[in-house]
Amino acid sequence: MPFTAKVVTAAEWGARPPEPGTFPFQRTIPRYVIVHHTDNPNPPNDASRGTIEGALRLARNIQTSHMDERGWSDSGHNFLNTTGGFVLEGRHGSLDAVKQGFCIQSAHAKQDPGKLANGNQSPGIENEGNFMTFQIGQKQWQSLVELCASLCDSCTISPLNIKGHRDFSNTNCPGDLLYNQLPRLRKQVADRLNLQFTPEELENESPLVDIKFGSTGLAVITLQQRLRDLGFNPGAVDGVFGENTKAAVKAFQLSVGLQDDGIVGSNTRTKLELS
Ligand SMILES: [Zn+2]
Missing domain, CATH: 3.40.80.10 (Peptidoglycan recognition protein-like)
Incomplete structure:
Protein backbone atom coordinates (compact mmCIF):
# COMPACT_ATOMS: atom_id res chain seq x y z
CA MET A 1 0.00 0.00 0.00
CA ASN A 204 2.62 -11.37 21.41
CA GLU A 205 2.86 -10.15 24.97
CA SER A 206 6.52 -9.57 25.55
CA PRO A 207 7.81 -11.99 28.18
CA LEU A 208 10.24 -9.24 29.11
CA VAL A 209 7.60 -6.90 30.46
CA ASP A 210 7.57 -6.56 34.24
CA ILE A 211 4.24 -7.28 35.91
CA LYS A 212 3.89 -5.04 38.92
CA PHE A 213 1.63 -2.85 41.05
CA GLY A 214 -0.86 -1.16 38.71
CA SER A 215 -0.54 -3.77 35.93
CA THR A 216 -3.79 -5.15 34.57
CA GLY A 217 -5.02 -7.74 32.13
CA LEU A 218 -4.57 -11.34 31.16
CA ALA A 219 -0.97 -11.57 32.35
CA VAL A 220 -2.08 -10.51 35.85
CA ILE A 221 -4.89 -13.09 35.89
CA THR A 222 -2.37 -15.78 34.95
CA LEU A 223 -0.03 -14.57 37.68
CA GLN A 224 -2.78 -14.48 40.32
CA GLN A 225 -3.93 -17.99 39.46
CA ARG A 226 -0.36 -19.26 39.65
CA LEU A 227 0.23 -17.61 43.03
CA ARG A 228 -2.99 -19.09 44.35
CA ASP A 229 -2.03 -22.57 43.07
CA LEU A 230 1.27 -22.26 44.91
CA GLY A 231 -0.44 -21.31 48.18
CA PHE A 232 0.18 -17.54 48.09
CA ASN A 233 -3.10 -15.65 48.37
CA PRO A 234 -3.30 -12.72 45.90
CA GLY A 235 -6.89 -11.88 46.84
CA ALA A 236 -9.42 -11.91 44.01
CA VAL A 237 -8.27 -13.29 40.67
CA ASP A 238 -9.43 -10.12 38.94
CA GLY A 239 -6.58 -9.12 36.62
CA VAL A 240 -5.68 -6.08 38.71
CA PHE A 241 -2.27 -6.03 40.41
CA GLY A 242 -3.09 -4.36 43.74
CA GLU A 243 -1.72 -4.52 47.29
CA ASN A 244 -2.83 -8.13 47.89
CA THR A 245 -1.16 -9.39 44.73
CA LYS A 246 1.99 -7.46 45.58
CA ALA A 247 2.06 -8.98 49.07
CA ALA A 248 1.63 -12.47 47.59
CA VAL A 249 4.46 -11.86 45.10
CA LYS A 250 6.75 -10.66 47.90
CA ALA A 251 5.94 -13.71 50.01
CA PHE A 252 6.66 -15.95 47.04
CA GLN A 253 9.95 -14.16 46.31
CA LEU A 254 11.12 -14.62 49.90
CA SER A 255 10.20 -18.30 49.77
CA VAL A 256 12.48 -18.90 46.79
CA GLY A 257 15.35 -16.70 47.93
CA LEU A 258 14.72 -13.75 45.63
CA GLN A 259 14.80 -10.11 46.60
CA ASP A 260 11.22 -9.26 47.66
CA ASP A 261 10.60 -6.19 45.53
CA GLY A 262 7.07 -7.29 44.62
CA ILE A 263 7.83 -6.92 40.90
CA VAL A 264 7.47 -9.88 38.57
CA GLY A 265 10.54 -9.48 36.38
CA SER A 266 12.42 -12.19 34.54
CA ASN A 267 13.83 -13.99 37.64
CA THR A 268 10.53 -14.10 39.48
CA ARG A 269 8.75 -15.10 36.29
CA THR A 270 11.16 -18.01 35.84
CA LYS A 271 10.67 -19.18 39.44
CA LEU A 272 6.91 -18.97 39.00
CA GLU A 273 7.26 -20.97 35.78
CA LEU A 274 5.29 -18.36 33.88
CA SER A 275 6.08 -18.48 30.19
ZN1 LIG B 1 6.94 6.47 26.11
Whole structure:
Protein backbone atom coordinates (compact mmCIF):
# COMPACT_ATOMS: atom_id res chain seq x y z
CA MET A 1 0.00 0.00 0.00
CA PRO A 2 1.17 3.59 -0.47
CA PHE A 3 2.12 5.70 2.54
CA THR A 4 -1.44 6.85 3.22
CA ALA A 5 -0.99 8.48 6.61
CA LYS A 6 -1.29 12.25 6.36
CA VAL A 7 1.63 13.80 8.26
CA VAL A 8 2.26 17.47 9.02
CA THR A 9 6.00 17.96 8.57
CA ALA A 10 8.26 19.65 11.11
CA ALA A 11 8.66 22.57 8.70
CA GLU A 12 4.88 22.89 8.39
CA TRP A 13 4.29 23.13 12.14
CA GLY A 14 7.12 25.60 12.57
CA ALA A 15 9.62 23.40 14.40
CA ARG A 16 12.79 24.98 15.72
CA PRO A 17 15.93 23.86 13.94
CA PRO A 18 17.71 21.00 15.73
CA GLU A 19 20.67 21.81 17.95
CA PRO A 20 23.54 23.08 15.80
CA GLY A 21 25.79 20.36 14.51
CA THR A 22 23.33 17.51 15.05
CA PHE A 23 21.51 17.57 11.71
CA PRO A 24 21.10 15.59 9.51
CA PHE A 25 20.41 12.85 12.01
CA GLN A 26 21.67 9.33 11.41
CA ARG A 27 19.42 7.04 9.36
CA THR A 28 18.77 3.62 10.84
CA ILE A 29 17.11 0.38 9.74
CA PRO A 30 13.93 0.11 11.82
CA ARG A 31 12.70 -3.15 13.29
CA TYR A 32 9.78 -2.03 15.46
CA VAL A 33 7.05 0.56 15.66
CA ILE A 34 6.96 1.85 19.24
CA VAL A 35 3.78 3.23 20.80
CA HIS A 36 3.91 5.90 23.55
CA HIS A 37 1.61 8.24 25.37
CA THR A 38 2.53 11.86 26.05
CA ASP A 39 1.20 11.75 29.63
CA ASN A 40 -0.85 14.88 28.89
CA PRO A 41 -4.47 15.32 30.07
CA ASN A 42 -7.22 13.41 28.26
CA PRO A 43 -10.35 14.91 26.65
CA PRO A 44 -12.12 17.17 27.43
CA ASN A 45 -8.99 18.79 28.91
CA ASP A 46 -6.61 17.56 26.20
CA ALA A 47 -3.81 19.94 25.28
CA SER A 48 -4.68 20.03 21.57
CA ARG A 49 -8.46 20.23 22.15
CA GLY A 50 -8.79 17.96 19.13
CA THR A 51 -8.06 20.82 16.69
CA ILE A 52 -5.31 21.24 14.11
CA GLU A 53 -4.25 24.53 15.71
CA GLY A 54 -4.00 22.75 19.03
CA ALA A 55 -2.03 19.92 17.43
CA LEU A 56 0.56 22.34 16.01
CA ARG A 57 0.84 24.05 19.38
CA LEU A 58 1.30 20.73 21.19
CA ALA A 59 4.05 19.67 18.77
CA ARG A 60 5.89 22.94 19.43
CA ASN A 61 5.46 22.64 23.19
CA ILE A 62 6.76 19.08 23.27
CA GLN A 63 9.76 20.00 21.14
CA THR A 64 10.54 22.94 23.46
CA SER A 65 10.31 20.66 26.47
CA HIS A 66 12.50 17.97 24.91
CA MET A 67 15.17 20.47 23.84
CA ASP A 68 15.16 22.93 26.73
CA GLU A 69 14.29 20.70 29.68
CA ARG A 70 15.73 17.33 28.64
CA GLY A 71 18.59 18.78 26.64
CA TRP A 72 17.87 16.72 23.54
CA SER A 73 18.89 17.89 20.08
CA ASP A 74 15.30 17.88 18.73
CA SER A 75 11.92 16.27 19.49
CA GLY A 76 12.64 12.87 21.00
CA HIS A 77 9.92 11.04 19.08
CA ASN A 78 9.45 10.56 15.34
CA PHE A 79 5.69 11.14 15.17
CA LEU A 80 2.95 12.70 17.30
CA ASN A 81 -0.68 11.56 17.05
CA THR A 82 -3.15 13.94 18.68
CA THR A 83 -6.64 13.40 20.08
CA GLY A 84 -8.14 14.93 16.92
CA GLY A 85 -6.36 12.33 14.78
CA PHE A 86 -3.72 14.75 13.48
CA VAL A 87 -0.28 13.24 12.87
CA LEU A 88 2.79 15.47 13.05
CA GLU A 89 6.41 14.73 12.33
CA GLY A 90 8.67 14.86 15.39
CA ARG A 91 12.40 14.63 14.83
CA HIS A 92 13.43 16.41 11.64
CA GLY A 93 13.73 14.17 8.61
CA SER A 94 11.57 11.37 10.04
CA LEU A 95 8.88 11.47 7.35
CA ASP A 96 11.27 11.43 4.37
CA ALA A 97 13.26 8.63 6.01
CA VAL A 98 10.34 6.29 6.68
CA LYS A 99 8.95 6.81 3.18
CA GLN A 100 12.28 5.45 1.97
CA GLY A 101 12.29 2.53 4.40
CA PHE A 102 14.55 4.04 7.07
CA CYS A 103 14.14 5.66 10.45
CA ILE A 104 15.86 8.64 12.06
CA GLN A 105 17.79 7.84 15.24
CA SER A 106 15.88 9.50 18.07
CA ALA A 107 15.51 9.50 21.85
CA HIS A 108 12.13 8.04 22.77
CA ALA A 109 13.00 4.54 24.01
CA LYS A 110 16.00 4.20 26.28
CA GLN A 111 16.93 0.57 26.77
CA ASP A 112 16.76 -0.71 30.35
CA PRO A 113 18.32 -4.00 31.50
CA GLY A 114 16.39 -7.08 30.44
CA LYS A 115 14.30 -5.20 27.91
CA LEU A 116 14.22 -5.04 24.12
CA ALA A 117 17.13 -3.19 22.51
CA ASN A 118 17.64 -0.49 19.88
CA GLY A 119 14.26 1.16 20.27
CA ASN A 120 15.65 4.52 19.26
CA GLN A 121 16.49 3.10 15.86
CA SER A 122 12.80 2.49 15.19
CA PRO A 123 9.98 4.99 14.76
CA GLY A 124 8.37 6.11 18.01
CA ILE A 125 4.80 7.45 18.02
CA GLU A 126 3.71 9.74 20.86
CA ASN A 127 -0.05 9.55 21.37
CA GLU A 128 -1.49 12.57 23.13
CA GLY A 129 -3.01 11.65 26.49
CA ASN A 130 -2.50 9.27 29.38
CA PHE A 131 -3.90 5.79 28.87
CA MET A 132 -3.43 4.33 32.33
CA THR A 133 -7.13 4.83 33.01
CA PHE A 134 -8.49 6.31 29.77
CA GLN A 135 -9.39 4.51 26.56
CA ILE A 136 -8.09 6.07 23.33
CA GLY A 137 -10.80 7.81 21.27
CA GLN A 138 -11.92 6.70 17.83
CA LYS A 139 -10.31 9.49 15.75
CA GLN A 140 -6.96 9.06 17.46
CA TRP A 141 -7.20 5.29 17.10
CA GLN A 142 -7.92 5.48 13.36
CA SER A 143 -4.97 7.78 12.73
CA LEU A 144 -2.75 5.47 14.79
CA VAL A 145 -3.82 2.46 12.69
CA GLU A 146 -3.23 4.43 9.48
CA LEU A 147 0.21 5.58 10.58
CA CYS A 148 1.27 2.13 11.81
CA ALA A 149 0.10 0.50 8.57
CA SER A 150 2.01 3.07 6.51
CA LEU A 151 5.16 2.59 8.61
CA CYS A 152 5.00 -1.21 8.58
CA ASP A 153 4.54 -1.24 4.82
CA SER A 154 7.12 1.34 3.81
CA CYS A 155 9.76 0.09 6.28
CA THR A 156 8.95 -3.64 5.93
CA ILE A 157 8.22 -4.01 9.64
CA SER A 158 6.01 -6.90 10.74
CA PRO A 159 2.80 -5.74 12.44
CA LEU A 160 3.79 -8.23 15.17
CA ASN A 161 6.65 -5.87 15.95
CA ILE A 162 4.33 -3.05 16.99
CA LYS A 163 5.43 -2.67 20.59
CA GLY A 164 4.90 -0.44 23.60
CA HIS A 165 7.52 1.80 25.20
CA ARG A 166 7.39 -0.45 28.30
CA ASP A 167 8.85 -3.30 26.24
CA PHE A 168 12.09 -1.26 26.05
CA SER A 169 12.20 0.82 29.22
CA ASN A 170 11.09 0.71 32.84
CA THR A 171 7.98 2.85 32.36
CA ASN A 172 4.21 2.44 32.36
CA CYS A 173 4.08 4.19 28.94
CA PRO A 174 1.89 3.91 26.82
CA GLY A 175 -0.53 3.19 29.67
CA ASP A 176 -2.24 -0.10 30.45
CA LEU A 177 -5.33 0.60 28.37
CA LEU A 178 -3.38 1.42 25.22
CA TYR A 179 -0.80 -1.32 25.80
CA ASN A 180 -3.64 -3.82 26.13
CA GLN A 181 -4.96 -2.65 22.74
CA LEU A 182 -1.73 -3.55 20.93
CA PRO A 183 -3.01 -6.99 19.80
CA ARG A 184 -6.02 -5.25 18.21
CA LEU A 185 -3.73 -2.67 16.65
CA ARG A 186 -1.52 -5.41 15.17
CA LYS A 187 -4.62 -7.14 13.82
CA GLN A 188 -6.04 -4.03 12.17
CA VAL A 189 -2.67 -3.15 10.67
CA ALA A 190 -2.24 -6.73 9.43
CA ASP A 191 -5.70 -6.57 7.84
CA ARG A 192 -4.75 -3.35 6.02
CA LEU A 193 -1.65 -5.09 4.68
CA ASN A 194 -3.47 -8.33 3.82
CA LEU A 195 -1.35 -10.30 6.28
CA GLN A 196 -2.72 -13.08 8.44
CA PHE A 197 -1.62 -14.06 11.93
CA THR A 198 -3.01 -16.33 14.62
CA PRO A 199 -4.53 -14.81 17.78
CA GLU A 200 -1.50 -16.09 19.71
CA GLU A 201 0.90 -14.34 17.38
CA LEU A 202 -1.10 -11.12 17.65
CA GLU A 203 -1.17 -11.34 21.43
CA ASN A 204 2.62 -11.37 21.41
CA GLU A 205 2.86 -10.15 24.97
CA SER A 206 6.52 -9.57 25.55
CA PRO A 207 7.81 -11.99 28.18
CA LEU A 208 10.24 -9.24 29.11
CA VAL A 209 7.60 -6.90 30.46
CA ASP A 210 7.57 -6.56 34.24
CA ILE A 211 4.24 -7.28 35.91
CA LYS A 212 3.89 -5.04 38.92
CA PHE A 213 1.63 -2.85 41.05
CA GLY A 214 -0.86 -1.16 38.71
CA SER A 215 -0.54 -3.77 35.93
CA THR A 216 -3.79 -5.15 34.57
CA GLY A 217 -5.02 -7.74 32.13
CA LEU A 218 -4.57 -11.34 31.16
CA ALA A 219 -0.97 -11.57 32.35
CA VAL A 220 -2.08 -10.51 35.85
CA ILE A 221 -4.89 -13.09 35.89
CA THR A 222 -2.37 -15.78 34.95
CA LEU A 223 -0.03 -14.57 37.68
CA GLN A 224 -2.78 -14.48 40.32
CA GLN A 225 -3.93 -17.99 39.46
CA ARG A 226 -0.36 -19.26 39.65
CA LEU A 227 0.23 -17.61 43.03
CA ARG A 228 -2.99 -19.09 44.35
CA ASP A 229 -2.03 -22.57 43.07
CA LEU A 230 1.27 -22.26 44.91
CA GLY A 231 -0.44 -21.31 48.18
CA PHE A 232 0.18 -17.54 48.09
CA ASN A 233 -3.10 -15.65 48.37
CA PRO A 234 -3.30 -12.72 45.90
CA GLY A 235 -6.89 -11.88 46.84
CA ALA A 236 -9.42 -11.91 44.01
CA VAL A 237 -8.27 -13.29 40.67
CA ASP A 238 -9.43 -10.12 38.94
CA GLY A 239 -6.58 -9.12 36.62
CA VAL A 240 -5.68 -6.08 38.71
CA PHE A 241 -2.27 -6.03 40.41
CA GLY A 242 -3.09 -4.36 43.74
CA GLU A 243 -1.72 -4.52 47.29
CA ASN A 244 -2.83 -8.13 47.89
CA THR A 245 -1.16 -9.39 44.73
CA LYS A 246 1.99 -7.46 45.58
CA ALA A 247 2.06 -8.98 49.07
CA ALA A 248 1.63 -12.47 47.59
CA VAL A 249 4.46 -11.86 45.10
CA LYS A 250 6.75 -10.66 47.90
CA ALA A 251 5.94 -13.71 50.01
CA PHE A 252 6.66 -15.95 47.04
CA GLN A 253 9.95 -14.16 46.31
CA LEU A 254 11.12 -14.62 49.90
CA SER A 255 10.20 -18.30 49.77
CA VAL A 256 12.48 -18.90 46.79
CA GLY A 257 15.35 -16.70 47.93
CA LEU A 258 14.72 -13.75 45.63
CA GLN A 259 14.80 -10.11 46.60
CA ASP A 260 11.22 -9.26 47.66
CA ASP A 261 10.60 -6.19 45.53
CA GLY A 262 7.07 -7.29 44.62
CA ILE A 263 7.83 -6.92 40.90
CA VAL A 264 7.47 -9.88 38.57
CA GLY A 265 10.54 -9.48 36.38
CA SER A 266 12.42 -12.19 34.54
CA ASN A 267 13.83 -13.99 37.64
CA THR A 268 10.53 -14.10 39.48
CA ARG A 269 8.75 -15.10 36.29
CA THR A 270 11.16 -18.01 35.84
CA LYS A 271 10.67 -19.18 39.44
CA LEU A 272 6.91 -18.97 39.00
CA GLU A 273 7.26 -20.97 35.78
CA LEU A 274 5.29 -18.36 33.88
CA SER A 275 6.08 -18.48 30.19
ZN1 LIG B 1 6.94 6.47 26.11
